[in-house]
Amino acid sequence: MLLSLSDVTKTYPEATAPVLRGVSMTLQAGEMLALTGESGSGKSTLLHLVGGLDSATSGVVAIDGTDLTPLDDAGRAALRRGTLGVIFQQFNLIPSLTVAGNIAFQARLAGCHDPDRTERLASRLGLGPHLDKYPEQLSGGQQQRVAIARTLAPQPRLVLADEPTGNLDEATADTVFDLLCELVSETGAALILVTHSQRLAARMPRQLHLASGQLT
């Protein structure tokens, strides 16, 4: 089992009601799912707990059977580096690095930079002609493709994507979505993709919906 959540609740400090109430789910290696839910339903919160960016109020979030809750920041960061890749709606590229530098960045941090792999990924994502450019010289769709390459370069086993196509027009969003799913599936990674789009969610093999703090 790659990921398991057991009876997870999350109440933010000073909030009166929990955002997540008894959420349980499992995800196998290589499994891809879409997570939908109304704005404010707790999708990003759930992703942050899985990504070790925040901790649950109660319950267990475990990756490879290791409960994340007792880990300190360094422990969670180590786990993230070796296992997790995250893609956000805002591309979060480093403006002072070229496309090639941005793509290699996470892999270098994780100590597994492979120039051939970087080049292959860049070419699959249509970034070959742009490797020496800077993020500000690229379109939104191109920037998100750089972010996808950067996330996949260290070969994470679990990719978390929070509205990765939310900033793109529909046609570009479809292309980027297809490329993301194709590349994730080729690497055998698992994927949790948060989206507002029922249309995109319906194209994923599995869908989960968050409502009133619970999964359906």
Ligand SMILES: Nc1ncnc2c1ncn2[C@@H]1O[C@H](COP(=O)(O)OP(=O)(O)OP(=O)(O)O)[C@@H](O)[C@H]1O
């Ligand atoms: N750090 C925080 N402190 C307090 N409340 C928070 C915090 N982060 C989120 N919330 C609240 O928790 C609820 C769920 O937020 P979350 O961002 O997880 O929802 P979401 O489903 O991802 O929404 P959207 O689709 O609009 O991005 C919201 O009511 C939000 O205001």
